[in-house]
Amino acid sequence: MSIKYESQKIAQNFYTFAVLLFLVQVVVGVIAAAQFIWPDFFILNFNTIRTLHINALVVWLLVGMMGATYYVVSEESESELWNLPLAKFQFWATVVAVTAVVLGYIWMGINPQANTLVFGTRLLNEGREYIEAPRWADILIVVSVLLFLLNCFMTMFKAKKWTGIQGTLLAGLTFLALMYLPGMFYTKSMVKDQFWWWWVVHLWVEGAWEIIAGALLAFMLMKLVGARREVVEKWMYIEVGLVMFTGILGTGHHYYWIGTPGYWLWVGGIFSSLEPIPLLVMVWDAFKTTRETRNVTNKAGLYYTVAHAIFNFVGAGLMGVIHTLPQVNKWTHGTQITTAHGHLAFYGAYVLLVLAMIYVTLPAIRGVKEFNASRAFQSFWWMTISMVFIVLTIMGAGMVQTYMERLMGLDYVAVKSVYNLWFWIFRAIFGVGFLYGVWMLVVDYFKLGKETTTA
Ligand code: HEM
Numbered sequence: 001m002s003i004k005y006e007s008q009k010i011a012q013n014f015y016t017f018a019v020l021l022f023l024v025q026v027v028v029g030v031i032a033a034a035q036f037i038w039p040d041f042f043i044l045n046f047n048t049i050r051t052l053h054i055n056a057l058v059v060w061l062l063v064g065m066m067g068a069t070y071y072v073v074s075e076e077s078e079s080e081l082w083n084l085p086l087a088k089f090q091f092w093a094t095v096v097a098v099t100a101v102v103l104g105y106i107w108m109g110i111n112p113q114a115n116t117l118v119f120g121t122r123l124l125n126e127g128r129e130y131i132e133a134p135r136w137a138d139i140l141i142v143v144s145v146l147l148f149l150l151n152c153f154m155t156m157f158k159a160k161k162w163t164g165i166q167g168t169l170l171a172g173l174t175f176l177a178l179m180y181l182p183g184m185f186y187t188k189s190m191v192k193d194q195f196w197w198w199w200v201v202h203l204w205v206e207g208a209w210e211i212i213a214g215a216l217l218a219f220m221l222m223k224l225v226g227a228r229r230e231v232v233e234k235w236m237y238i239e240v241g242l243v244m245f246t247g248i249l250g251t252g253h254h255y256y257w258i259g260t261p262g263y264w265l266w267v268g269g270i271f272s273s274l275e276p277i278p279l280l281v282m283v284w285d286a287f288k289t290t291r292e293t294r295n296v297t298n299k300a301g302l303y304y305t306v307a308h309a310i311f312n313f314v315g316a317g318l319m320g321v322i323h324t325l326p327q328v329n330k331w332t333h334g335t336q337i338t339t340a341h342g343h344l345a346f347y348g349a350y351v352l353l354v355l356a357m358i359y360v361t362l363p364a365i366r367g368v369k370e371f372n373a374s375r376a377f378q379s380f381w382w383m384t385i386s387m388v389f390i391v392l393t394i395m396g397a398g399m400v401q402t403y404m405e406r407l408m409g410l411d412y413v414a415v416k417s418v419y420n421l422w423f424w425i426f427r428a429i430f431g432v433g434f435l436y437g438v439w440m441l442v443v444d445y446f447k448l449g450k451e452t453t454t455a
């Protein structure tokens with residue numbers, strides 16, 4: 001395996017930054033877990049740690065997707081990227097902006113007063129969960145994403161080669177970029193603010209990102225087992241069509257209790273209940289397409305790809321649908337059950353997606369034919385088993401919380417003080433197991449193709 005176009009190497013810059021941020025995300029995740037047991041653990045308090053944890057998550061996934069997209073667009077257009085120096089500039093600009101934002105969060109954690117008002121916006125943290133970056137950073141992010149999209153589209157136009165896969169991928173990314181904008185405006189009404197904020201959060205993970213996942217899945221299946229383009233593209237169109245049909249109005253499952261009109265109970269309940277269908281189709285597609293293949297060289301790539309399809313369905317689809325009806329959600333809303341779903345969904349749908357793309361494309365970038373996949377498998381199992389147990393543990397905590405808060409009517413803080421500490425102890429222990437898996441993954445990432453293979 002080797003790459004056909006020099007500019008595909010740019011993907012590696014993005015991957016490196018992504019896996020390092022992944023490590024940071026999980027280190028702070030473990031610190032956050034420890035703070036549930038010892039609230040004063042660590043110099044930065046829980047607010048700051050939590051912000052770092054979830055923002056790092058979102059950013060590294062986006063960075064990973066960008067790298068993967070540069071690779072795919074070049075491959076599918078059968079040409080070099082339109083402007084490689086621009087891509088490099090865009091990469092470094094992203095690194096600088098992200099680092100500045102992270103330092104800002106840390107600075108604010110040490111000195112909360114530093115988050116002053118500048119031109120009516122906050123200097124260091126805008127305060128919207130998952131997308132807390134301040135306005136100046138929003139603007140840099142928008143510029144970076146526009147340069148990225150320009151480069152991809154120009155590559156495609158200049159090569160005059162349009163494929164369904166790259167068209168869908170770029171459509172998903174354009175949708176993603178547009179959906180960043182509703183998160184940038186302030187309104188005085190908390191209801192309206194939440195209304196728009198969910199456009200970003202929900203329409204990303206259950207809209208744009210799933211479209212990207214569908215396109216990348218098709219690409220990976222083609223690369224891994226030599227599946228026919230017509231076949232994978234046919235599946236892709238079905239998946240993407242169903243994602244949009246169910247996911248867009250599915251946004252309603254966040255509008256049950258925030259002050260929006262009552263019809264959202266119906267709209268959200270009905271459409272979001274259908275959301276697991278496209279995810280199930282993806283699992284079916286992955287199995288059907290890979291079943292008959294025997295001698296796959298890239299076993300790690302195949303493994304991560306199929307695991308992504310399965311855990312996307314389990315974490316997002318199944319664990320999402322169980323609390324999506326208003327009749328259920330009125331009990332579970334905003335509890336640790338939500339957090340459990342958030343973890344398995346992000347892990348299955350997007351962490352494994354980006355890691356799968358890394359394992360599918362990195363060997364070619366490094367020019368290796370075969371590599372020892374044992375570390376990739378081990379890290380997969382450490383991460384996956386630990387994650388499943390983290391999720392089971394906080395599901396348990398969530399049930400206790402639901403019971404005490406919603407049935408017994410205790411308030412949030414009272415419940416927090418009487419929780420069984422073992423939930424948090426187990427979560428922290430499995431968190432360390434997960435961290436070990438990530439560490440292995442990072443080591444494997446840096447060593448892949450650079451050591452002599454024994455297998
Ligand atoms: C595709 C990947 C998905 C990801 C990454 C994801 C992630 C998340 C996260 C992080 C939250 C918590 C948001 C917050 O309040 O901070 C959440 C909430 C929620 N998700 Fe998902 N989700 C996905 C798919 C789904 C699907 C397919 C469904 C339904 C079928 C679903 C149903 C819900 C519901 C009902 C809530 C609100 C829970 C509450 O009221 O507290 N999710 N999701």
Ligand code: HEM
Binds near residue numbers: 430434
């Ligand atoms: C790839 C792995 C991970 C992903 C995708 C992930 C994702 C997330 C998300 C989306 C949230 C916000 C959830 C919500 O508000 O509903 C969150 C919060 C949190 N995560 Fe993670 N996380 C990961 C790994 C870890 C690990 C290994 C630990 C350590 C045990 C951890 C500990 C925490 C804690 C303590 C919170 C705060 C929960 C709360 O506010 O109650 N995470 N994580």
Ligand SMILES: [Fe+2]
Binds near residue numbers: 254
């Ligand atoms: Fe949602």
